[in-house]
Amino acid sequence: MKEGISENEGETEGNFGNNEEDTEATALRDLRQERYGQESMRWTDEMNRAMQRARSGFGGDGGGATNWGEMGPGFEEEGQFVAPPLALRRSAFCTSWLGRGENSGSSSAVAEAAGSCNEGCDRDAHNKRARVNSCSNDCHYAAVMASGAGNSTPSADRHLGLRDDGDDSITSKSEDLEVRMDLTDDLLHMVFSFLDHVNLCQAAKVCRQWRAASSHEDFWRCLNFENRNISVEQCEFDLVPSAKSFTQSSSCIWVEYRISVKRCGFEKLKELVTILSSLSIPLNRITRRL
Amino acid sequence: MSSSTDSPTLTTETTQLSPQPDTETAKPTKKITLKSSDNQIFEVEESVAMEFATVKSFFEDSPSTDTVPLPNVTAKPLSQVIEFCKEQIKFKANPDEAQKKKYNAEFVTEKSDKDLVDMIPVANYLEIKDLLDVLNQAVADRIENKSVEYVRSFFGIDNDFTAEEEAALRREHAWAYEGVDED
Structure with a gap:
């Protein structure tokens, strides 16, 4: 299970290595660190940020997720991020999630994934504003x-x-x-x-x-499947082919976040579940706090 | 339950609620008149009225006023809110967390579903945070693990989903179905 997640990290990294986005996503963690100080939760913050931008790529038809190759420039534009020490983050990833040391692909994969959805993010940002207004x-x-x-x-x-x-x-x-x-x-x-x-x-x-x-985002920053019995049969696989292609790498974490993080939460739960199921991550052990 | 506006019975509540400086602070306090949207008059101790942040700031801005109109608050929820706040003041003067909890719990359990839900906008409008928390928790407790139909009837909500949307939601939430009481 866990091995399966990590094995292909190298590929992922190769495909998506993009330092800028990486650092941006990384930076996000620091902003909320005070609030969620636990070591084991650190990576979730990063994920969250990345997700916030990336999430809408999954929106509706999930089509946004297919554009992995087209990393948008949006992240640079938002240049409000700084670059914290990657090693620290990564080790947090490793220990809390995969239990291994060579997780170098995870954070960049996350960031990249996020980056690939820039377009969606913009849309998301608009939606969000509109939502607040209304x-x-x-x-x-x-x-x-x-x-x-x-x-x-x-x-x-x-x-x-x-x-x-x-x-x-x-x-x-x-x-x-x-x-x-x-x-x-x-x-x-x-x-x-x-x-x-x-x-x-x-x-x-x-x-x-x-x-x-x-489905407000406030409620979906944390997912807890504890004692839930979720099977693949409960999910539909037709949703996110591109996400599935991601599931072989550590970026599954990212995928998960991308799904869970935002207000579309419950609509995306099945995608999340699908992905996680295919990864054989023990769902009942997944607890998120962003 | 048909609490609404313009019901003459509410006048009696008004009289019950207003004149009782007995239990509270010894010194005679200023009375403040609150007027609900259905034109019921509530005379309350100033200390009670000051529990309503909205009323309080109103007075801070215009101290000379003696009647505070509350145009989006009807009499029944208002009377209940006043009742709650009177008790809270006692607890303020004489802190007893256990008693307070007990009172708060009793306060909500004896209320009808509608009363609870009706009080929420009032508590929100008057900015009575404690009450709002108590009410929200109580409502959440009452709809927790209940069927969708139950919740709809609880709130008097019509199902405005199309069949397709319902089916989609059903599929999406399959994981969440376990352990839900059917009423």
Whole structure:
């Protein structure tokens, strides 16, 4: 199993050696290091960053993942990264994941993989922004006076006339006997933050709003398959041919991250599971924290 | 359950809630009037009102006001929120974590599903973080490991997925199906 992962690292590296991206991805770890200080988790940070950019390559049809050869220039453009010591990272990779010392391919593979998805990343970045905006629109109580505050002072209006007419989800007179209880996206987000992944997946099936809310990236930075019995049969293999081609190398870690890291989390879980299953990584031992 | 707006019964709640300087601070405190979107008047101790960050900042900005309109808060959840905050003030004055936990747990368990969910936007709007956490946890607990149908009925949500989308979700989440109660 583990050997299988590492054996082809050399190839991967050869194919994708690209120091710039490598260092960029590397740099990402440091930013969050304080927060996730455990040695064994270090690599996850890097992965996370790489994933953040790369993830959308898997989006929808998974087509973005096929462009391994076309490393985009996007990473250079974002030149906000610095280069921390690679050796340290790599050793963290080795010990926590593969248990071997020669993992030199892993980090670069990760970075490269990330790099190959630059295009997708840009898109992702846009989506993200749009998402934030729409969220604040939904949840923000614009200064529209509701009917009940008629006798308030002007300043009262200013401060507390917060109901946005476009937002039908807060307590309102439209509430009828049918017990309709809607929460805005940010409120749902708060409730969901108390749910585990299984329940988030359940929640995703409730309705579109919930699907969107439950797939928020915040909830999918950590994957825990502990005590889950995941089989290949539960996955579909038609998704990510390119990802499969990656699975023979240590970059599987990357693939995993690419999948798990972002808000598309649950939609991509099956890809993740597929990949990991084909790698025979014991799924019940996978716990992620980014 | 049909809590809503304009229900005359709420007036009685108002009167229950407002006049009771008994249990709290000894000194007579200033009263603050809160007005819900359905025009219910709530007179609360200033200390209680100051638990509402939104109201507090309102007063900081315009100290001369005596009535605070809360145009997106209806009377019922507001009365419950006030009830909660009164208790929290007691715990503040007299810290007892165990008691507080117990109270918080009881506070949510005795509420209906709808009451809980209705209070969330109110707590959020009034910026009562403790209550918001308690409520969110409680709602999450109530829908945890429940079937999708149950959750939909809990929230009164209509299924707006197409059959295709549902099937896709079902496939994607196959791994998560184990151990889910069917209600």
